[in-house]
Amino acid sequence: MxxxxxxxxxxxxxxxxxxxxxxxxxxxxxxxxxxxxxxxxxxxxxxxxxxxxxxxxxxxxxxxxxxxxxxxxxxxxxxxxxxxxxxxxxxxxxxxxxxxxxxxxxxxxxxxxxxxxxxxxxxxxxxxxxxxxxxxxxxxxxxxxxxxxxxxxxxxxxxxxxxxxxxxxxxxxxxxxxxxxxxxxxxxxxxxxxxxxxxxLDSETDYRQNRDGGQVWFTPADARAKSALDAEWQALTGDAEAQPLVLTVQGRQVTLPAHAGRVARSGFWDLCGRPLGAADYLAVARAVDVLLIDGVPRLSASNYNEARRFVTLIDALYEARVRLIASAADEPEQLYNEGEGSFEFERTASRLREMQDADWGRRP
Known part of the structure; x- marks a missing residue:
């Protein structure tokens, strides 16, 4: 010992x-x-x-x-x-x-x-x-x-x-x-x-937010954006060895490909391309303080199910005040601007914009 x-x-x-x-x-x-x-x-x-x-x-x-x-x-x-x-x-x-x-x-x-x-x-x-x-x-x-x-x-x-x-x-x-x-x-x-x-634990430093208000939404989701997320990951986790994070929710497993401490990283399709629901995303939000998501695509009727899961995921992260860092095809307001579900997505876009604020997560 x-x-x-x-x-x-x-x-x-x-x-x-x-x-x-x-x-x-x-x-x-x-x-x-x-x-x-x-x-x-x-x-x-x-x-x-x-x-x-x-x-x-x-x-x-x-x-x-x-x-x-x-x-x-x-x-x-x-x-x-x-x-x-x-x-x-x-x-x-x-x-x-x-x-x-x-x-x-x-x-x-x-x-x-x-x-x-x-x-x-x-x-x-x-x-x-x-x-x-x-x-x-x-x-x-x-x-x-x-x-x-x-x-x-x-x-x-x-x-x-x-x-x-x-x-x-x-x-x-x-x-x-x-x-x-x-x-x-x-x-x-x-x-x-x-x-x-x-x-x-009366620390003045919030290690989830100690990024000097840096950028958290990177567009388009190209090689440059991937490099930016790689740099964010390195800054947040240092030399900690990344391991998959496997959460068991109601008898099924939800896997985030990489995590270190309370920081995790996943591709969009890993989280939203599978038949996951609110309980799964709530478990993710409870398990991490910072979540990095690679490659959020444009959303439309052609990927409606994935879009609905993304909305549910963002709701869970928002309510838990998880810091989100992501690469995406476009700015939040332009991700889903036509077809079924586009009107409802306006609320999600607003939340995504709010979550980019430097003080996100500090407010009670």
Whole structure:
């Protein structure tokens, strides 16, 4: 098991990261969690449980976790990646919070079909049996189904000795704000405060926006535009090795050909030439802070289905305030100016124009 601080410093020395005082201030908190996990005994079954063949371990005093919150683009996800890497031999899983909750809801449905009366406990204990450290990206609660079970879920995880580290754009008290039956959710906030150290990553730098208001829409989609996107990719990811990003959505896979950290790149046809829908594009928008798209074509009745998917994709990126950098056949207003769907596309063109603003993503 290593230290997050050591990994961070090596990345800085290699030129892969730029030292940030706010990020540096958070590193000891991450190291503290790993140090305590390394010293704490793993949850175990008591002798009588082992004799009876009962699988549940004894409730274990968990290591205090960490709730890291702050504005978008401050490096929270990058720090989470380093922590998961430093965990080494500690059973650890890093996962987007929304993806995790989808898995939990699927597990609850299966438990109901088996006739389980307490559906949350067996699902939570199955998670606890496989990990000691859960690293969540972007904890946010918007779904009432999640809000009603998350407190019980985490209570069992903590009982079973699971340590949770999560990032969020919101202070705990703002989770599920104005949600239906929010009073039933409030004990979860108390649980976070009791079992997790709440730390603000208070950086003045938004690394998604630190581009000096540079160009983000390149026309036409020719070799020069490709070179421009290559340069943007290099500026955003440095020497990080690009890997495909595979998202599982409702049992199917959505693949972005290249990603590094919270930056991803895809061709238009990879995203819009396949039969994907709103849930798929919402998953993409949750998984990235910056998306580069190559080769947006002119849109018309001849590629109507692809055009509709592009509209849905832009809606998802817009609502999630994802920075879009793209090469396209023409300016947004000229991409789709005749045929069925052209009138509706005016709204998308307006959004694409707004998303080119230098301050895009900074506004709440």
């Amino acid at each position: 290593g230290k997050v601080t050591d990994l961070y410093n090596r990345r800085v020395q290699a030129g892969q990261l730029r030292a940030d005082p706010a990020q540096t201030a958070v590193l000891p908190h991450l190291d503290r969690v790993l140090d305590q996990l390394g010293q704490a005994p793993a949850p175990r079954r008591s002798a009588w449980r082992a004799l009876l063949g009962v699988g549940n371990p004894e409730p274990a005093p968990g290591v205090q976790g960490l709730y890291l919150w702050g504005g978008v683009g401050r490096g929270k996800s990058m720090l989470m990646e380093l922590m998961a890497e430093a965990a080494d031999d500690i059973p650890c899983r890093r996962v987007h919070f929304h993806e995790f909750m989808q898995e939990i809801q699927a597990g609850l449905n299966a438990a109901r079909q088996r006739g389980e009366q307490d559906t949350v406990r067996p699902v939570a204990e199955a998670v606890a049996a496989s990990v000691r450290l859960l690293c969540f990206d972007e904890m946010q609660i918007t779904d009432i189904a999640d809000a009603m079970i998350v407190g019980r879920l985490f209570q069992v995880l903590f009982e079973r000795g699971v340590t949770v580290v999560t990032t969020s754009n919101r202070v705990p008290e703002d989770l599920y704000k104005h949600g239906l039956n929010r009073q039933l959710f409030l004990p979860f906030i108390d649980l976070i405060r009791a079992r997790m150290q709440v730390v603000c």
